[in-house]
Amino acid sequence: MVGSATTSREFDKSLGSLAEVFLFLDEVLPHGSLGDRGRFVLHLAVEELFTNMIKYNAGASRRVEVRIAVDNDHVRVDLVDPDTDPFDPSLWPSVDVGAPIxxxxxxxxxxxxxxxxxxxxxxxxxxxxxxxxxxQYLE
Structure with a gap:
């Protein structure tokens, strides 16, 4: 594939929408080129980020847009909340997985x-x- 192709869809901002989000991912993601691990990682990431938008993003929006862009060597999934307070997941403190529970x-x-x-x-x-x-990079 040369260049990128982007597809988007809006979903209700509710946990009940996750099944629809996963169906959308599976419809759009290139079959085979992500591999089992890549597909698992994208599903895990989208579930976590979508769920966090539901739980922590105050604001008037009741929909989340999911955009999937497939490029030559990678897939990018954007989750867009059009009306919310800032919450940067990349700044969340690291978890010390080596520490006792x-x-x-x-x-x-x-x-x-x-x-x-x-x-x-x-x-x-x-x-x-x-x-x-x-x-997530393609295999």
């Missing part, structure tokens, strides 16, 4: 997994619109 503070493990497993994580915020992008 009793010494760990709750929360952040999902974002830790996304940052560790995905090939890229970006955040943009302007005029109350937040975009979180996750990138």
């Amino acid at each position: 009793t010494e760990r503070r709750p929360g952040g493990l999902g974002l830790h997994l996304v940052r560790t497993m995905a090939d890229g994580l970006e955040y943009h915020y302007r005029d109350r619109e937040m975009t979180v992008s996750v990138t």
